[in-house]
Amino acid sequence: MGNKCWNYPECKNETNTEFCHDCLMNGCVKPYVNEQFENNFRYHSPKDGQPERYQLIRDKAKELAYLIDGNCPNSREKSLAITNIEQAMMWANASIARNE
Template sequence: MNPQIENNFSYHSPKPGQPEVYQEIREKAKELAYLIDKLAPNSREKALAMTNLEQSVMWANAAVARN
């Protein structure tokens, strides 16, 4: 059995204080998303920036949940 695999593919119910952390991460990412939307011209690169920002939020939240 691999503990890393078990951890990564298990449900992690929120512990006290975690929902607030998730919200703070999302709020800051949203600020950046609006800045990118305002300053970057519509393009494939802008779309990729937005997609990768979404991924960053998901991975940051996974870091909180898994650890």
């Protein structure tokens, strides 16, 4: 069984959930802080040594993209491979920015 609505006792809904539909639909926002969200959705200014590491990752990703571009026929699969290199590069750089 879930918790009472977070807006309890003001909420008159008898639902047993922390996400009371009536309260949320009437403009209330659950007073909840997710530390991971707070970290992931904020600006991370570069710290010492990070820009150089970001560039190293970008350079290696670009090298792999050129390798694939020059050796694979134009196709959906090739496009996906390059897209995934871009994603890997961005997530690798995000891991540095968000976790140091």
